[in-house]
Amino acid sequence: MSTSGQTSNGAQKQALKMMTAEERSAYLNQEMLDSTLFGMLTAKPVYSDEGEVVDFEYLNANPALYRYHGVNPEDVIGKRMLDVFPDLRDHPTLQFYKDVAVSGNPAAFESEFVTRDLDAYMLVSITRTHAEFITISFVEVSETKRIMDALSRLNAFSASDMNLDDYI
Numbered sequence: 001m002s003t004s005g006q007t008s009n010g011a012q013k014q015a016l017k018m019m020t021a022e023e024r025s026a027y028l029n030q031e032m033l034d035s036t037l038f039g040m041l042t043a044k045p046v047y048s049d050e051g052e053v054v055d056f057e058y059l060n061a062n063p064a065l066y067r068y069h070g071v072n073p074e075d076v077i078g079k080r081m082l083d084v085f086p087d088l089r090d091h092p093t094l095q096f097y098k099d100v101a102v103s104g105n106p107a108a109f110e111s112e113f114v115t116r117d118l119d120a121y122m123l124v125s126i127t128r129t130h131a132e133f134i135t136i137s138f139v140e141v142s143e144t145k146r147i148m149d150a151l152s153r154l155n156a157f158s159a160s161d162m163n164l165d166d167y168i
Contacts, residue, residue, distance in 0.1 A: 039064035121145040
């Protein structure tokens with residue numbers, strides 16, 4: 001019994017066998033990045049004449065970028081962060097990116113992103129994985145945040161002396 005999936009799988013296995021160990025590792029890493037739930041971006045700092053980080057140039061992005069931000073990953077490669085996401089210019093996240101690029105100390109935080117096109121809570125992690133670039137990973141947690149906020153309000157209400165009829 002042969003299906004096109006099995007044929008494709010067999011061809012894929014054969015192609016993997018013909019790759020060098022380095023090629024196979026790069027291929028499998030890319031497959032992993034393409035299938036993860038997390039958005040992943042790699043960016044190189046852009047410096048002012050004074051040596052200050054002022055922006056970042058995208059080097060790589062995975063498909064989750066489209067899922068979370070509606071931006072095709074291929075469309076950001078080689079572009080500057082603030083050209084792709086101009087609202088970041090006034091967002092506290094940009095300073096985190098700059099700090100990690102300069103210090104090398106990783107950062108992880110939750111952040112709300114509200115723009116004309118986006119209203120989302122994200123968990124963000126930034127690391128300087130190489131002297132020349134940072135890696136940004138993120139996942140949307142908007143629904144979890146909304147549920148936690150509602151539970152918090154419910155807990156506050158249940159601990160109060162407020163009458164349910166007054167609350168409604």
